[in-house]
Amino acid sequence: MLQLEPTADGSNTLYVPELQEHYHSIKGALTESMHIFIEMGLRHSTVPSPHVLEIGFGTGLNAFLTLLEAEQNKRKTSYTSIELFPVGEEIIQRLKYPEGICPEHKDLYYKLHSAEWGTTVPITSLFTLHKIEADFTQYPIKGKYDIVYFDAFAPEKQPEMWNERLFKELYSALNINGILTTYCAKGTVRRMLKACGFYVERLPGPPKGKREILRATKTV
Ligand SMILES: C[S@@+](CC[C@H](N)C(=O)[O-])C[C@H]1O[C@@H](n2cnc3c(N)ncnc32)[C@H](O)[C@@H]1O
Numbered sequence: 614m615l616q617l618e619p620t621a622d623g624s625n626t627l628y629v630p631e632l633q634e635h636y637h638s639i640k641g642a643l644t645e646s647m648h649i650f651i652e653m654g655l656r657h658s659t660v661p662s663p664h665v666l667e668i669g670f671g672t673g674l675n676a677f678l679t680l681l682e683a684e685q686n687k688r689k690t691s692y693t694s695i696e697l698f699p700v701g702e703e704i705i706q707r708l709k710y711p712e713g714i715c716p717e718h719k720d721l722y723y724k725l726h727s728a729e730w731g732t733t734v735p736i737t738s739l740f741t742l743h744k745i746e747a748d749f750t751q752y753p754i755k756g757k758y759d760i761v762y763f764d765a766f767a768p769e770k771q772p773e774m775w776n777e778r779l780f781k782e783l784y785s786a787l788n789i790n791g792i793l794t795t796y797c798a799k800g801t802v803r804r805m806l807k808a809c810g811f812y813v814e815r816l817p818g819p820p821k822g823k824r825e826i827l828r829a830t831k832t833v
Pocket residue numbers: 635636637646668669670671672673674675695696697698699747748749750764765766767771
């Protein structure tokens with residue numbers, strides 16, 4: 614049973630008692646998502662109309678922040694996200710993300726959640742969403758992407774999501790200069806990414822959060 618919890622920057626997150634794991638950093642859910650996925654991923658990419666692939670749709674926070682970027686910068690964005698355990702509507706409402714981030718686009722946050730699964734849905738004229746209800750460890754990834762937001766639960770909690778076979782698949786699914794960002798900077802993850810061919814950077818983590826995060830780039 615998912616539990617709602619506030620984090621240090623005032624934004625909420627979810628806690629999974631069975632895994633003893635949070636969806637985001639308790640030092641700031643919004644701060645973490647903005648830093649790792651938007652700043653270090655989306656804004657770092659020079660692709661005019663990026664294709665984003667997210668592992669773990671969850672609360673839709675990363676998707677909402679990406680949509681807001683698309684609108685603000687008039688940057689057409691296609692967003693695909695894989696999720697095995699969609700979060701129920703009642704919890705989504707209680708998270709109050711749009712209220713705290715961008716109340717004028719509240720309806721768009723809920724539109725991300727009500728969008729049909731398994732098909733591409735235009736959310737705005739600049740942002741399309743394709744939600745895939747599937748197990749990432751079994752799902753053959755189709756299409757080519759410019760940015761991967763790798764936002765699985767931690768390797769200690771879900772080791773099956775963090776292995777070389779899966780990172781190789783993500784590498785193959787990326788265009789040249791494509792990037793993958795993740796909050797996990799563990800040596801084992803870094804080495805796996807390098808073994809797949811990625812150029813891996815350790816970057817400073819979010820303000821008041823983790824010391825380091827990773828960005829992996831497909832250079833050739
Ligand atoms: C750390 S949470 C992050 C979610 C999301 N990015 C967010 O901002 O709320 C990890 C997500 O991965 C999902 N997940 C767990 N196992 C999965 C699997 N095998 N395949 C796809 N998604 C999975 C969880 O349900 C959860 O939504």
